[in-house]
Amino acid sequence: MPELPEVETVRCGLAPVLEGAVIKKAITRRAGLRFPFPVDFSERLEGNRVIRLRRRSKYILMECADDLVVILHLGMSGRITIYKDGETAEIGKHGHVSLITERGDHVVYTDPRRFGIITFTDTKNAENHSLLKNIGPEPLGNSFNSRVLEAGLTGKKSSVKAALLDQRLVAGLGNIYVCEVLWRAGINPKRTGGSVKSNQTAKLVPIIRDVLSEAIVAGGSTLKDYARVDGELGYFQHRFNVYGREGEPCSGAGCDGSINRIVQSGRSTFFCPKCQR
DNA sequence: CCGCGGGCCTGCGCGC
């Protein structure tokens, strides 16, 4: 499911259930996802206490006592469902992992395509873990600014779309939100990164922040009851301007163009050739 | 070093 806003929504939903909770049972129902689960998965988690949930890019970091950090990534199709104490958990065909707390809540990780990741690291080295160490600045944080973005785009021969999808330049953008960002900025996704001028780069920074934070608000506002965390909700409720709208009229003010779909490095790009130059 | 394409998986919707 997930780009940064969906992951943040999942983190928010999960936090009240897991933070401060002691894990009573940690269950894996297969050997792994994209990578094998740690062999001591249950041993290290059972009896351990979750201190807090953090997000880094599209990863959720579950910081526990006993110098344990669980790294969780939802891949393409991963989702989390929470069953409160007394409810019956539905595991289903793809419910690969469960955490059951001493409060009786049951968290199920479901992932049909199994591109997700659940692994361990230790508190001190979490940011240097191989999965995290090359990730660029958080787009909603202070270290992301026009200077950083301009430095990242300068000289880039690949498309500006590919550049923004590169997690080393800025964290958390995926296919949907890159399309939306470029539409809002009026930048044609086929242009090379290096051809984007500095005044447009400066515009991109607040647009990236706005698109992501609006999506987080939209996702969060649909979760009246955080007992059902599901990043899909954000997508269902959020109205995209270009993503998935091939052939539809462009919603840009005064624009009479329509949305095109092209393929860039094997992935769909949606854009309006009239207002994105 | 950079940029691209392949691969990992299952499920869904479409045209025939």
Next chain:
DNA sequence: TGCGCGCAGGCCCGCG
């Protein structure tokens, strides 16, 4: 109804 195809929100890796 069934079958094959293309498509899907991510990311690592190997190649040129």
